[in-house]
Each structure stands twice: as structure tokens, then as C-alpha cells.
Amino acid sequence: MFAAARACRECGDLPLGPRPIIQGSATSRLVIASQAPGSIAHASGVPFMDPSGYRLRDWLGLDEGVFYDPALVAIVPMGFCYPGRLAQGGDRAPHPACAPRWRALLLGSMPEVRLILLVGGYSQANALGAGSVTERVRGFRGYLPRYFPLPHPSWRTGVWERRNPWFGAEVLPALKTAVRQVLELD
Ligand code: SF4
Numbered sequence: 001m002f003a004a005a006r007a008c009r010e011c012g013d014l015p016l017g018p019r020p021i022i023q024g025s026a027t028s029r030l031v032i033a034s035q036a037p038g039s040i041a042h043a044s045g046v047p048f049m050d051p052s053g054y055r056l057r058d059w060l061g062l063d064e065g066v067f068y069d070p071a072l073v074a075i076v077p078m079g080f081c082y083p084g085r086l087a088q089g090g091d092r093a094p095h096p097a098c099a100p101r102w103r104a105l106l107l108g109s110m111p112e113v114r115l116i117l118l119v120g121g122y123s124q125a126n127a128l129g130a131g132s133v134t135e136r137v138r139g140f141r142g143y144l145p146r147y148f149p150l151p152h153p154s155w156r157t158g159v160w161e162r163r164n165p166w167f168g169a170e171v172l173p174a175l176k177t178a179v180r181q182v183l184e185l186d
Pocket residue numbers: 005008009010011018019020079080081095097098099101
């Protein structure tokens with residue numbers, strides 16, 4: 001199923017054209033349900049090899065070897081292709097055709113999944129419906145064991161983290177523990 005999704009060229013309105021950037025396999029146990037690739041990932045074909053990725057790996061307590069191992073970790077954003085930039089700055093929303101086309105198929109192809117990280121508002125809205133990212137992250141225990149809501153790890157989140165010190169004090173230690181348990185790293 002991942003090979004079929006990587007070959008997808010269905011959207012003709014992507015500014016740089018289709019280039020699905022995903023990771024995963026039938027044995028993946030952890031899913032990173034993120035937003036959409038940025039321009040760096042579009043150019044390189046590698047997801048999260050950028051400041052957002054460095055921050056996310058730090059949050060998870062994972063090195064690149066584990067993070068990029070599709071036998072363990074799947075990266076399935078809400079839009080698989082780079083959606084382009086907004087005039088006022090920041091990236092566009094994930095292409096709306098992508099999740100209805102692929103999301104259930106890919107998740108259904110990974111029977112070993114034990115935890116889905118809902119990274120940012122788009123994936124949380126898809127899985128949980130409308131709601132506040134901050135309140136969901138703060139109430140992360142209520143979504144376990146299936147989901148772990150997180151903010152998007154962009155540079156803007158540094159400001160958010162300073163305003164919400166409970167994130168570093170309570171959420172990140174619990175996140176690291178949950179990830180290590182799911183991946184059986186201890
Ligand atoms: S955004 Fe999704 S549906 Fe559209 S071309 Fe890329 S992979 Fe296909």
C-alpha cells in the first residue's frame with residue numbers, strides 16, 4: 001500500500017507537483033500523523049530532516065536510526081505532498097483530497113500499530129473532531145493508549161512551549177516513556 005501511495009499523482013493543483021513523502025511498513029508500531037511535507041522535505045524526499053524534525057526527535061527521545069526505520073515507525077501526514085506557501089507566510093493546509101484517498105488504507109495496512117501521535121491540529125481534527133490543540137495536549141492521558149496529541153514541532157512552538165511549561169515538565173517525559181514502550185526499546 002505504501003508503494004501505491006508513493007506512486008500517487010492524483011492532485012493536479014499542487015504548486016510543485018505531486019511527490020508523496022511517507023514512511024512505514026506492515027510492522028510499524030508507532031505512527032507519526034503529521035501535517036504535510038515542507039519545501040525541504042519536498043526537495044530531499046526525506047521527511048523531518050529539518051528543524052521541525054530535530055525538535056520532534058528530541059521530544060520523542062529517538063535518534064535518526066530508529067526514527068527513520070519503517071519497520072518500527074511510520075510517518076503518515078494528512079497530506080503526503082508539499083502543499084505550497086501561503087501569501088502571508090507559512091505552508092498551505094494539507095491537500096484536502098489526500099486523507100480521504102489514502103489515510104484509512106495506509107492505517108489499515110499496519111496491523112501492528114500501537115500508538116498514533118496526532119501532531120498538530122489537522123491530524124487531531126481528523127481523528128478526534130474539532131477542538132483546541134493546547135487543551136488536547138494538556139489532557140493527553142485521556143487519549144491513550146491509542147492516540148497521543150502533540151503540537152506541530154515548528155519554530156513557533158518554542159514560544160508556545162515557554163507559555164506552557166507543563167508541556168516540558170509533564171507531557172514530554174510521558175511521551176518518551178510511551179514511545180519507548182511501544183517500540184520496545186528498553
Ligand atoms: S497530495 Fe495525496 S492524493 Fe494528492 S497527489 Fe499527493 S499523495 Fe496523491
